Amino acid sequence: MINEFIDLMKHELILCVILFLLLLIKIGSNDENSGRWHVMINILLFINLIVGFCCNVSGELFNGMFQSNELIQLEKNILNLGLLIISLQAHPYTRNHRHAPEFYILLLSSVLGMFFMLSSGHLLLFYIGLELSTIPLAALANFNLNKSASSEAGMKMIMSSAFSSALLLMGISMMYGTTGSLSFSEITLQLTGAPLQVFAFVMLFVGFAFKLSIVPFHFWTADVYEGAPVPMAAFLSVISKSAIAFVFVTVLYTVFESMVNVWYILLFITAVFTIGIGNLFAIRQQNIKRFLAFSSIAQVGFILVGISGGSQESEAAVIYFLLIYIFSNLGAFGVVNIVSSITGKESINDYKGFYKTNPALSWILTISLFSLAGIPPTAGFFGKLFLLTAGASTGNYLLIAIAAINMVVSMYYYLRIVKAMFMDANEHPIQKISFSLFPSIALIICIVGILLTGFSGDLYTYIYELSIGI
Amino acid sequence: MNLHLLVIAPVLTAIAILFFNQLKQVRLIALCGAIIQFTLSILLLNSFCAERALGNNAPMVFYSSLEWFTPLGIAFTTGVDGISVSMILLSAFVVLAGVLVSWKMEKMSREFFFLLILLSAGAYGFFISLDLFTLFFFLEVAVIPKFLLIGIWGSGKKEYSAMKLALMLMAGSAFVFLGLLGLYFSTNIGNGQHTFDFIAISRTSVPLNTQLIFFPIAFIGFGIFGALFPFHTWVPDGHSSAPTAASMFLAGISMKLGGYGCLRVATYLMPEAAHVYAPYIILLATIAIIYGAFATMMQTDLKYINAYSSVSHCGFVLLGIGMLNETAIAGAVMQMISHGLMTALFFAAIGMIYERTHTRLVAQLGGLLKVMPFISTIFIISGLCSLGLPGFSGFVAEMTVFMGSWQHPEMLYRIATILSCASIVVTAVYILRAAGKSIMGPIVNEQHLTLSDATWNEKSAAVLLLSGIVVIGIAPFWLNELISPDVNGLMINIGRTLLP
Secondary structure, eight states, X not given: OHHHHHHHXXXXXXXXXXXXXXXXXXXXXXXXXXXXXXXXXXXXXXXHHHHHHSOOOOEEETTTTEEEOHHHHHHHHXXXXXXXXXXXXXXXXXXTOTTHHHHHHHHHHHHHHHHHHHHBSBHHHHHHHHHHHHHHHHHHHTOOTTOHHHHHHHHHHHHHHHHHHHHHHHHXXXXXXXXXXXXXXXXXXXXXXXXXXXXXXXXXXXXXXXXXXXXXXXXXXXXXXXXXXXXXXXXXXIIIHHHHHHHHHHIIIIITGGGHHHHHHHHHHHHHHHHHHHHHHHHHOOBHHHHHHHHHHHHHHHHHHHHHTOSHHHHHHHHHHHHHHHHHHHHHHHHHHHHHHHHOOOBGGGGTTHHHHOHHHHHHHHHHHHHHHTOTTSHHHHHHHHHHHHHHTTSOHHHHHHHHHHHHHHHHHHHHHHHHHHTOOOSSOOOOOOOOHHHHHHHHHHHHHHHHHTTOHHHHHHHHHHOOOO | OOTHHHHHHHHHHHHHHHTOOXXXXXXXXXXXXXXXXXXXXXXXXXXXXXXXXXXXXXXXXXEEEEEEEGGGTEEEEEEEOHHHHHHHHHHHHHHHHHHHHTTTOOTTHHHHHHXXXXXXXXXXXXXXXXXXHHHHHHHHHTTHHHHHHHHHHOOSSHHHHHHHHHHHHHHXXXXXXXXXXXXXXXOOOSTTOOOOBXXXXXXXXXXXXXXXXXXXXXXXXXXXXXXXXXXXXXXXXXXXXXXXXXXXXXXXXXXHHHHHHIIIIIIHHSHHHHHHHHHHHHHHHHHHHXXXXXXXXXXXXXXXXXXXXXXXXXXXXXXXXXHOSHHHHHHXXXXXXXXXXXXXXXHHHHHHHHHHHSOOBGGGOOOHHHHOHHHHHHHHHHHHHHTTOTTSHHHHHHHHHHHHHTTOOSHHHHHHHHHHHHHHHHHHHHHXXXXXXXXXXXXXXXXXXXXXXXXXXXXXXXXXXXXXXXXXXXXXXXXXXXXXXXXXXXXXXXXXXXXX
């Protein structure tokens, strides 16, 4: 019993242990020695990542409230990997921050919430996990304590997530009213497609849409990204989104399988708008963080296209894409983070002539942007095309055509930054930046991931075999 | 012969280049890499001919298949036939000449040669792929390096041209991908699984409705690469802004990717729809030929002259494909090779002139024959090849296309053939005028008197390309023997007319 408990909940348990360690550090620390434990926390997170890979077992606890299987553990491992990269990248930011231990405590509790959410077999545990993952994020968005934009970001984040949670709760309670249960397996059996159930489902969908920043529920995204510290924006756009997308796929494919007609239409409409509006707004952005925010909205649209396929390929494509997306978006955010934390420059115009002074960083940013745009030989090409292939399996080529044309549009704004770095002249380019070991490790992980993940057919096959379709 | 070497060699060369910084080291590695590619392609030709002589009549020789994304039906399948072997030869010629021509590329030389060699990897991969997904992968690999090559090392309004080229070609690839998806989902290899395998798709008969939807999509997609009217507008801007080697690559190889794709993927895999849409293809091709020729007359910049004439010449490729008979398609393949060599030589000559005189405007040049006889001679020779003078490859190729197209008795085809033939006269006008004004005549600019003639590297590049042109022109039969059995094989599929 106790062994099973440890095996199934190992991801959550080890995170809890690290959290308690951090609390102790915070209590015992004074302002002078805060630098030393940065190495330790990264080593701990690395151990956390490694432990996640051993002894994969599937089963359930607490009468099916908590469940785990190989797929869920893979998803948790992917999130752990992203967490490690972000922690490494955040080093230039947290190094001088007075409240660095709190930063990590909040970050890890948010991830803990995501793990519970991923493993939940019950709407209540799901809801608690979701809240645990969201509320620390609002505090983190506010972490630039002397910047008013940061407080604004925190405020916006908490308001919008409160609003979406309210909608979600409403959906959950109506779901309870019509099916008489909150357990996923029970709900699946009780779904009849009655109008009230459809309404409850739409509410749940909207709740997800807020967290994934699907158009028209995307308004908070750009402001929050702009105001929040860069590592935080990276966390929001990559880890938080990936976690919600993992749950979203699972919930749609297993719990609401019988409502495929409803959610297919919802996905179709929202995907078209999300890609289109994300792209159109991204074109006009001058601040690189806002730009990445809108581009990540467009990326979510592509994920929706993949989800709409509803087959085993779809789920595999979504997971594979999100793994690649973690590498590519964190690669881009990593460079932006280094530049912003050392020079404070965040405008795209500041990147003009960047190649002359910082060739290595320019190549890393270029490769990451290529991967986001889906240009071979980077992994993003495979990720995106598999999403489109999965989406096309329903025979709806209109959606695929719209997405494919939007890929070209997105190419324009990604190439615009490449053009700024390589081709535009600038009298005062950003000076040569030297950065420490931690961010370089993070960038190397990202680049290796971008260049290798795409070619590894075995990895895709592995994910495919774990995935389920409708 | 292991075809993977053709991709591995350039990739390794490109990686090796990254480790060096000095122009002298970098260009030496690039040259070695290009020579290795050249040797490999000659070896390939040799062993391919030997294989065929032994009586190996398989449609694809040196077939091999490696597992890649098995659940999606994607494998790294490679194989060549006569058409792809000749394309690979063309690429090897152009890449070697391109490296030689950029011998003095001092600005960011490492990056330049890296991207140039990477491009060639994309081209070889495209020509050996027998899996539609990997084919598409390599098609896109050959796009983005061009954006950087034009944007960084180009001249004129280079950023605009680079962006335009990248976006139009990416739009082309988006169409291509849609077309490929349509083909993919019409296959069935059991259990509801689909495959991207080229040979498997060529054996299934794709339903006519699917073909009617996806043939135009795929054809336009590849057509954008091959300068199909009215999607040709990236050609003049892209070619004229690009640095010399990139122009050579663009016109010599890149546009051929489009023609090859139109033939091999769109037409071969969806033959019934090709018959339905053939009149439209011919209409567009004829417009491109005439429009390209007349637009060239108006140009004053040498690179624009060659770029617009490329639109016109690539029209012959599409015309040949649209005719859907054996002679015309063989002519289209020959025209691809001939135009590839000829236009690369032309761009090389223009590049050499520009490097010395710093102008490409016809009006500011004149009498160059007196100061740089070698460059002027190759300029004139490539011009003569372009206007289809017998003895050069252009004549052979265009003649074959016309012979093929005259086989159709319908009025539209006749008119198209006559008009395209007539365009040769226009070609003669602009070529002779440009050559006359810039090469012959009195020297316009006194400063040009001090200019030097071609250096050893430029001479060897020119001789290399020239030898290809002359060999095809004088002895077209060996090229014909190389490609015609496989064109014949293609016709088994393409000859299928409408299903009852």
